[in-house]
Amino acid sequence: MRQKRIMLVAGEPSGDALGAHLMRAMKALAGDTVRVTGVGGELMAAEGLESIFPMDTLSVMGLFEILPRYPAIRRCFREAEAFARAERPDLILTIDSPGFNKRLIARLQDLDTVKVHYVAPSVWAWRPKRAEKMAQLYDHLLTLLPFEPPLFEREGLPSTFVGHPAVEAEHRFKGDPRRFRADIGAPPHGPLINVLFGSRLGEVRRLGPVFVDALRRLHSNVPVGRIVSPTLPHLREEVEGLLKRQPYDFTVVGSDAKMDSFHAADVALAASGTVALETGLAGLPTVVAYRLNPLTAMIAKRLIRIEYASLMNILLDRAVVPELLQEHCSGPEIAAWLEKLLTDPVHRDAQIEAGNLVRDMLKPGSLWPSAKAARVVLNLADRTSGGET
16 A cells, blocks of 8 residues: 555644644554645644645735735745645645635646545635535535535535534643643732734734723723733734733733633633634633724625624524624723623623533534544545555
């Protein structure tokens, strides 16, 4: 049996994390019989990937945010296509980032390789016809949410619900919240607020001043022991600069301490995204806030078909987590909700219970998400490599 050749393409930090977990799980199942190449960030590099180009080039969101970086993204596209044609992998797995990845796979349709996508586009939220397009491009889809496979299978795309990685991360967490609070200089019992500005520079710069304004307003009503803010290395300087403008003592930690900070904190202020699900699963009451470029927001408002932005609320079909979006993403409204979650046990307990319900919804059977995804990927790669897993 010859070695399986698998090409992974991740375009943003959440995809990098998924790719790293998948690589680790594939090694556990297949050892040296699988070779992984492609595009990823620091986490995938730690698992042995040499990225074709820096993944950060692709980490941008929103039509008007993408335009200034289009030439660099186009160069990356050409490099990824050329690499795939030279490498001729048994399987290409693209991870999220559909704007880049769908165009790449469309250009590689003539390659005799299995084409898989990890993280279904949110056809249940907007642009449902994307399911048909995905079926034309890919051989298989790995979904994070349990209700997604039927939406794609009815278009002819075989799909597998593998579960959400946040559930696995929460299960594996073995930290000590008391020690973490001591390590960052937070009092053992005073309120600790976790502030999560986002994973992209544009998000940090757009949301940062609003979040800081909220913390200043909160300061006049609620004594807080400390602020903790987990972030990525390339955003650390920006985040520290923002937090210097607010009144509380603060500590910025790396993403490796993110789970510790969730379990040690009393409340979180988070940019809308996967991190708000992670805080929910950790039992950390959260205020979700987000603001897009006004033109991007105007277009999105016409297209989006769902009531909620937070996955917790979407899965439960009710507003458990407060969502402060666009004009509601303001200092006064955020501060009011933070104060409520710090002082009102009814609201706190409702979010904690919701996190328990969602945790049960997002794990498929006995396998953890990375192991299930790895098993599906390795079995699909056998179509062209001629082996068995």
